[in-house]
Amino acid sequence: MTSPVDQVGGARLSVRGLRKVYSGGGAGRGAPVEAIADLTFEVRPGELVCVVGPSGAGKTTLLRCMAGLLPATAGEVVLGESAITGPPEGMAVVLQEYGRSLFPWMTVAQNVELPLREKGVAKARRAELVRETLAAVGLGDVAGSYPWQLSGGMQQRVAIARAAAYEPQVLLMDEPFAAVDAQTRFDLEDLVRTLWKRLGITVVFVTHDIDEAIYLGERVLVLSARPTVVLEDVEVGLGQDRDQLETRGDAEFARLRTHVYELVQQAKKGARTLAEAHLTHPVGARDA
Numbered sequence: 698m699t700s701p702v703d704q705v706g707g708a709r710l711s712v713r714g715l716r717k718v719y720s721g722g723g724a725g726r727g728a729p730v731e732a733i734a735d736l737t738f739e740v741r742p743g744e745l746v747c748v749v750g751p752s753g754a755g756k757t758t759l760l761r762c763m764a765g766l767l768p769a770t771a772g773e774v775v776l777g778e779s780a781i782t783g784p785p786e787g788m789a790v791v792l793q794e795y796g797r798s799l800f801p802w803m804t805v806a807q808n809v810e811l812p813l814r815e816k817g818v819a820k821a822r823r824a825e826l827v828r829e830t831l832a833a834v835g836l837g838d839v840a841g842s843y844p845w846q847l848s849g850g851m852q853q854r855v856a857i858a859r860a861a862a863y864e865p866q867v868l869l870m871d872e873p874f875a876a877v878d879a880q881t882r883f884d885l886e887d888l889v890r891t892l893w894k895r896l897g898i899t900v901v902f903v904t905h906d907i908d909e910a911i912y913l914g915e916r917v918l919v920l921s922a923r924p925t926v927v928l929e930d931v932e933v934g935l936g937q938d939r940d941q942l943e944t945r946g947d948a949e950f951a952r953l954r955t956h957v958y959e960l961v962q963q964a965k966k967g968a969r970t971l972a973e974a975h976l977t978h979p980v981g982a983r984d985a
């Protein structure tokens with residue numbers, strides 16, 4: 698039997714000279730807001746990269762540009778070989794406001810199935826994908842329920858199941874666990890890493906939680922305050938196998954947390970380059 702989480706392989710995602718200026722309020726009122734100054738980075742095929750930065754830095758703006766939901770003012774986002782001009786095929790997005798992203802008049806199973814219909818997946822395969830991904834997120838027994846009958850954490854798992862069933866090449870997530878309790882959050886973090894490993898997909902995960910970014914990521918992109926630039930691209934040398942207790946107790950984890958925490962503090966104070974960020978705990982391995 699084929700699993701819904703066969704290797705589908707990831708795609709390369711390149712952000713090149715991206716700039717985004719919101720053009721103020723309606724009818725010419727309100728000043729323009731420069732959210733993204735100039736961002737250039739690459740996410741390799743099958744890589745899991747986390748993005749952190751101060752509140753209002755431009756993280757959601759970046760994700761929306763990457764998802765083709767928002768046009769760039771300058772620069773481009775390239776998926777594989779093609780510049781993104783609208784929501785591309787093969788990409789799934791999980792937003793923070795999952796409550797609004799599920800259709801209340803559809804059951805959990807119908808919500809998960811909808812994008813598969815749109816993708817043209819055959820009926821039998823759709824049923825299989827829905828059943829198996831709901832089981833994978835521990836919601837096999839509520840397939841026939843409606844979203845509003847579920848807790849916040851369960852609704853978020855539906856949104857994740859929907860994204861996973863779609864078998865995307867690229868998965869973008871914007872603070873997807875912000876509204877769930879700590880225990881569920883740990884479970885969902887492990888679920889994301891499991892799906893990521895099994896599908897071999899490219900994942901970009903935005904979070905304000907530094908520990909979460911380090912626990913999940915192969916790299917953590919630390920953004921400056923608005924208008925945002927990359928303050929540092931931090932390698933996470935924690936290996937492939939992560940465990941909520943062991944990994945978080947690791948000396949390397951503590952070292953990375955201190956470093957990223959300091960970077961974000963410096964970003965809040967206005968640092969826009971590493972030279973401007975006065976770190977009191979420079980990172981040993983990188984500077985050695």
Ligand SMILES: Nc1ncnc2c1ncn2[C@@H]1O[C@H](COP(=O)(O)OP(=O)(O)OP(=O)(O)O)[C@@H](O)[C@H]1O
Nearest residue numbers: 719730732751752753754755756757758759905923
């Ligand atoms: N539609 C919009 N029109 C005008 N300005 C906007 C719009 N959306 C966001 N902004 C502004 O752009 C800046 C970046 O916002 P964005 O939501 O991308 O930040 P963020 O890093 O996701 O913040 P948070 O961590 O709080 O989610 C903010 O100053 C915000 O007020």
Ligand SMILES: [Mg+2]
Nearest residue numbers: 756757758871
């Ligand atoms: Mg945001």
